[in-house]
Amino acid sequence: MPFRISRLGHVEIRSLDLDRDLNHYVNVLGLQLTGREGKTAYLKGWDERHAYSVCLTEADRAGMVRMAFRTVDAEDLDYYERRLQDFGVKYELIPEDYRRGRALRFLAPSGHTVELYHEMEYTGNLLPTVNPAPWPEGLKGIGVPRLDHTLVTAPEPHTAIQFFQEVLEFRASEILVSSDGTPLAAWLWQRPAPHDIAIVPGRAGGFHHAAFVVDSTDALFRAADILAMHKVRIDYGPGRHGITRGTTIYFFDPSGNRLETFGGYSAYQMDPDSRPITWTQDQIAQAVFYYAQELNETFLSVYT
Amino acid sequence: MGEALPCPQGETVLSALLRSGARVVFGCTGGGCGVCKMRLISGHLDYGRYSIAVLSAAEKREGFFLSCQAKPVSDLTIQLTEANRYRKAATFFSQPPILQQPGRDTHE
Numbered sequence: 001m002p003f004r005i006s007r008l009g010h011v012e013i014r015s016l017d018l019d020r021d022l023n024h025y026v027n028v029l030g031l032q033l034t035g036r037e038g039k040t041a042y043l044k045g046w047d048e049r050h051a052y053s054v055c056l057t058e059a060d061r062a063g064m065v066r067m068a069f070r071t072v073d074a075e076d077l078d079y080y081e082r083r084l085q086d087f088g089v090k091y092e093l094i095p096e097d098y099r100r101g102r103a104l105r106f107l108a109p110s111g112h113t114v115e116l117y118h119e120m121e122y123t124g125n126l127l128p129t130v131n132p133a134p135w136p137e138g139l140k141g142i143g144v145p146r147l148d149h150t151l152v153t154a155p156e157p158h159t160a161i162q163f164f165q166e167v168l169e170f171r172a173s174e175i176l177v178s179s180d181g182t183p184l185a186a187w188l189w190q191r192p193a194p195h196d197i198a199i200v201p202g203r204a205g206g207f208h209h210a211a212f213v214v215d216s217t218d219a220l221f222r223a224a225d226i227l228a229m230h231k232v233r234i235d236y237g238p239g240r241h242g243i244t245r246g247t248t249i250y251f252f253d254p255s256g257n258r259l260e261t262f263g264g265y266s267a268y269q270m271d272p273d274s275r276p277i278t279w280t281q282d283q284i285a286q287a288v289f290y291y292a293q294e295l296n297e298t299f300l301s302v303y304t
Numbered sequence: 305m306g307e308a309l310p311c312p313q314g315e316t317v318l319s320a321l322l323r324s325g326a327r328v329v330f331g332c333t334g335g336g337c338g339v340c341k342m343r344l345i346s347g348h349l350d351y352g353r354y355s356i357a358v359l360s361a362a363e364k365r366e367g368f369f370l371s372c373q374a375k376p377v378s379d380l381t382i383q384l385t386e387a388n389r390y391r392k393a394a395t396f397f398s399q400p401p402i403l404q405q406p407g408r409d410t411h412e
Contacts, residue, residue, distance in 0.1 A: 016334070258332065
């Protein structure tokens with residue numbers, strides 16, 4: 001089965017105060033502001049080659065508006081359209097969006113608006129394509145290079161997990177199962193990394209976090225320093241997940257949306273023949289927070 | 305009756321509680337998740353900026369407020385709620401079906 005999704009392309013996150021929150025996303029997280037239209041600002045990490053990976057939209061509540069996955073090829077959109085039809089999934093064709101081409105938009109059983117698209121304006125990253133340096137000077141804050149993944153909540157996680165696996169052909173890297181073997185949570189991938197999206201139990205449409213790459217242990221601790229300097233509320237970390245082996249800092253944006261710096265550098269590499277790792281329910285605490293070996297009181301109760 | 309705490313103007317109720325050494329459960333501190341919701345018994349508040357998905361107009365009329373955002377403008381008497389008084393971290397995974405997030409669903 002070929003891989004047809006190249007990555008989580010962009011997420012749209014709600015902000016209670018766009019100007020205030022832009023300061024956080026630009027000066028603390030260190031994203032590049034690439035556009036602003038009406039109540040939405042468009043941002044991206046310095047190493048991303050398309051116009052944006054984060055849309056920040058002012059609203060009367062926090063949370064996620066939508067997640068959008070970029071297909072590998074333009075034809076993959078046609079493939080997925082047929083697949084949505086075959087599975088009887090209702091969808092909308094979105095002809096275009098800000099600096100982006102057509103998309104399929106549908107509601108996943110988890111209650112999240114999901115889009116698939118291929119075309120987005122190619123801007124290049126912040127480095128030249130001839131004889132580039134390894135990173136650009138003058139980044140602000142943490143200076144994250146890329147969006148990595150998102151984690152969302154679903155009232156019936158097994159149904160949502162099945163949808164992403166069967167209809168959208170994601171593969172599970174890790175599954176947390178209840179004592180009777182029912183999947184309670186799953187980490188799902190197509191890009192060769194432990195996850196593009198993960199699903200845990202909770203409210204329909206809930207946004208647990210969006211994660212951005214930090215690419216070394218140096219960068220992890222520097223990120224923690226910067227968050228603390230700016231008095232950002234750190235939820236957990238620096239630490240490490242048992243699931244994915246990735247390093248982590250969970251923190252909140254000023255509207256209360258959880259963000260993460262995710263250290264995929266410490267995670268494993270996926271192979272087309274990679275098969276799922278299972279975590280049992282009684283080991284959930286260490287699966288999530290490997291060092292603390294206990295869940296904090298916010299991990300499964302605080303999200304937007 | 306509970307304890308009296310000083311809360312200078314400009315400080316949130318949650319911040320004053322935490323600074324006093326109290327242990328209460330709270331979440332995002334951004335007005336987004338609703339976990340720090342408390343109830344006003346008497347007094348006046350500046351409610352601050354918060355998500356209406358976790359504090360509806362009806363709840364606000366019943367006296368609820370988000371302690372991470374609300375700042376006192378007079379002496380206050382407040383009451384904690386189940387959401388911030390006590391919570392088991394592992395409940396979601398140990399006892400499916402899922403508990404509802406406080407103040408969510410029923411008010412949307």
